[in-house]
Amino acid sequence: MAAAAATTALAMVAGPGMVQRASAQEKTVKIGFISTFSGPTAVIGNDMRNAFELALDHLGRKLGGLPVEVIYEDDTQKPDIGVQKTQKLIESDHVDFVVGYIWSNVLLASLKPLVDSKTMTVVTNAGASAFAGELCSPYVFSTSWQNDQTPEAMGLYMNQKGVKSAFLIGPNYAAGRDMLAGLKHTYKGQIVGEEYTRWPDQLDFSAELSKARASGAESIFVFYPGGAGVQFVTQYTQSGLKAQIPLYQVFTIDELSIPRLKELSMGIPGAQEWVNDLPNETNKKFVADYIAKYKLRPSYYGAQTYDAAGLIDSAITAVKGDLSQKDAMRKQMEKADFKSVRGSFKYGNNHMPIENFYLQDVVKQGDDYVLKTVATIVENDQDRFHDKCPMK
């Protein structure tokens, strides 16, 4: 019923010349969407789903002219579940695109079935280093970043500020190790300590904070996505360290954690490729409509996922709805020819964005705390693993 109605609608929009094609195929584009929809990090998955649904609203519930069917699957933040759900989407749902992936470890586990089946894939958050390097694949794209890039930008900012030494803390999984490596790559000061904590269940950071205090470091750098970021910043404040050792962070303070941290989130600089106040028209519309529809503020997770819809739309438009032309779609996607919420970006040879990174800070606006762009740290930054990618 719905498909028939959609086809009629399509025929009306497309005009008489297209009628035959549209009626010859009751065709929809099937999107498999993998994210975390249960457990403590379900807020991230919700933000991504909200943004994707909003993007579909903006595109008239169609991608490249085809009606859309989205199948949402919950990876429960576990690599083994993620790969099962990925296989299910490919083998039993026969989806045309797979979109999503928050967690680097879930992505790395799920990558092989995606690559082997040549499924068109748009990763909207996870950016494991191997995925940008030797595991890059012709049909897999990212609308986010490679993990190291954001902390690399933070390292550059810490150099600018003349921070002489740093104590690094992060979770012990693929992304945590990438993030700390990224900071060490650009940061020129002394690294006086490096701590990896159990992930995702360790929420008490007292031992690590005591260590940081005892180390005499001039700064602490931290990466804790999701709820763990709330705990880290809260405990950091309670330990009285805020007055002694300034904190620098990536992916720890965002629109999802700010409502819980409130004033505790202020005065802690972060780096990000997208901030809600970026002054381009696409972004203004995205942020305003998101707030109007969901009564929440979108985060970068949502922004990156919103872009995935634009990217897929451009690919399907280029092949006039013929989803079998994967190579033509891939060629189109490599141009990144769509309106991105971060202005525009280019793709590198490994299908990772080459993009700007901004310095952001939290300011109080009425009763709300919101992130604001402070400065551009680095322009057109390309990840440092693209040389390892065999695609040229």
Added chain:
Amino acid sequence: MLYFIEQCLNGVQLGMLLFLLAAGLTLVFGIMDLVNLAHGSLYMLGAYFAATFAVLTGSFVLAVILAVAASLVAGTVLEVVAIRRLYERSHLDQVLGTFGLLLFFNELVRLVWGPAGMSLALPIQMLAAVQIVPGFYYPAYRLVIILVALAVAGSLYFVVMRTRLGMLIRAGASNREMVGALGINIKVLYTLVFGLGAALAGFAGVMQAPILTVQIGMGENILILAFVVIIIGGVGSIRGAFVAAIVVGLIDTLGRAFLPDMLHRVLSTNAAATLGPALSSMSIYILMAAILVFRPEGLFPAASR
């Protein structure tokens, strides 16, 4: 040295939190012979109650008191409505039943409070660190947790060892048929014990809320630790739970603090960075395995059962 003491305090503080959770669990497991996986849900409810009451009343202390009372009520209702039907069943049925309750409570919390989680803000004077000796700071709220948990441990000990109710509880632990035969209403006793356990779990949830988290599923990981504690301490023993909680807290914290550095001296940086966190998170399970091999009744076995 001061650094070592600070890390020990961190360990004791974690132990105290574990004790609050494990005390209720060990009472219920030891006396009622009920494996209660939903104990973590009561811990979660306590935290959500506190966060809600804090918003409503604007007072932290009032929120804590109301939340503990609400947990007590929630536990009592849960016992009467559902748990009561599980006593006569096998442990496997109990695990299945209470696991179902755990899933139910997670969904209930999602429906009532939403998936985003909440926060419980501390009063401003609790947000700082206190200087204990010159150059040695410790977060004020963590000190409060240690002191309050000690007070709870003391009063529990008093109730269990020195009052008539405690006598009945201990008697119920050793021989429930005999207690029933002596004319004690064992049903009411069980409801009371379960309610007390729920209040303790709720209190643990409330106390940790400002430093750790108020979110769905928050009780699940820590419940595993609490089970480790009661197995090491001896099922049904409050004293055992107290000692084992401190031991587990210390091992976990000191392992995290010192093991990676010690490994650095003998291993390459990379190997140490991988092995350190892995080993320190395994250490308490290794201890539990050792206890199960050499002293299967736990450190302080409750009176023979």
